[in-house]
Amino acid sequence: MQREPRPKSTTYTRIYAVVRRVPRGRVATYGQIAKLAGIPGHARQVGYALHALTPATAVPWQRVVNAAGAISLRPMNGGISQRLLLEKEGVRFDARGRISLRSFGWRARA
DNA sequence: GCGGTGACGGTCG
DNA sequence: CCGACCGCCACCG
Numbered sequence: 001m002q003r004e005p006r007p008k009s010t011t012y013t014r015i016y017a018v019v020r021r022v023p024r025g026r027v028a029t030y031g032q033i034a035k036l037a038g039i040p041g042h043a044r045q046v047g048y049a050l051h052a053l054t055p056a057t058a059v060p061w062q063r064v065v066n067a068a069g070a071i072s073l074r075p076m077n078g079g080i081s082q083r084l085l086l087e088k089e090g091v092r093f094d095a096r097g098r099i100s101l102r103s104f105g106w107r108a109r110a
Numbered sequence: 111g112c113g114g115t116g117a118c119g120g121t122c123g
Numbered sequence: 124c125c126g127a128c129c130g131c132c133a134c135c136g
Contacts, residue, residue, distance in 0.1 A: 011133095030118055045133060047117035052134090064117075072117045082117090 014038055015049045022063040025090040026106040027099055029067045036108055047072065062086055063106070069099040 014037040021036075022028045030043035039045060050061045062085040066072045071082050083093060091104050 031120095034118090041119085042132070043118040044116070044131065045118095048133065049117090051117055053117095061117085066117080067119055074117090077117080 011037070011039060011045070012049050012052070015046055016053075016057070016059045019050070019059050019061060019064060021108070022060060022106050024060075024063075025104070027063045027065050027069075027086065027091060027101070027104050028106040028108070029069075029101070030064060030072075031067055032106070032108065033064060043067075063089075065099060069101045069105075070097060 015033060018033050018036045019028070030046045031041075034040060034042045034046045037046070046064070050059075050064060053059055053061055062082045073082055083097070086099070087093070091099055093099055
């Protein structure tokens with residue numbers, strides 16, 4: 001199968017659309033978002049897309065964490081904020097600063 | 111146009 | 124269970 005070419009803007013839009021589907025109080029992983037956005041295996045690009053996000057854009061970016069259930073952002077770079085935002089939604093972190101994906105992981109519906 | 115970089119993930123030891 | 128490595132790709136200088 002050959003992958004069909006798609007405009008970058010569309011990819012970003014798709015990523016943001018998927019992130020917006022993550023319900024409050026739940027979290028999704030970069031890989032999960034990538035897969036649902038139609039670019040499986042490109043979790044890194046999801047991170048890049050979110051990085052390019054601006055405060056004005058209505059996207060619950062804080063609900064996206066890495067596969068380990070931890071915040072990928074460096075604390076200095078906004079990781080603290082992300083954690084606080086999630087805790088406000090009811091998401092709990094363990095002593096190692098990780099989220100139990102079994103409890104708070106978003107189960108996307110096809 | 112090229113090379114380094116990064117909001118990751120799967121695998122291995 | 125945890126840390127270290129490598130692979131992937133779009134972006135930026």
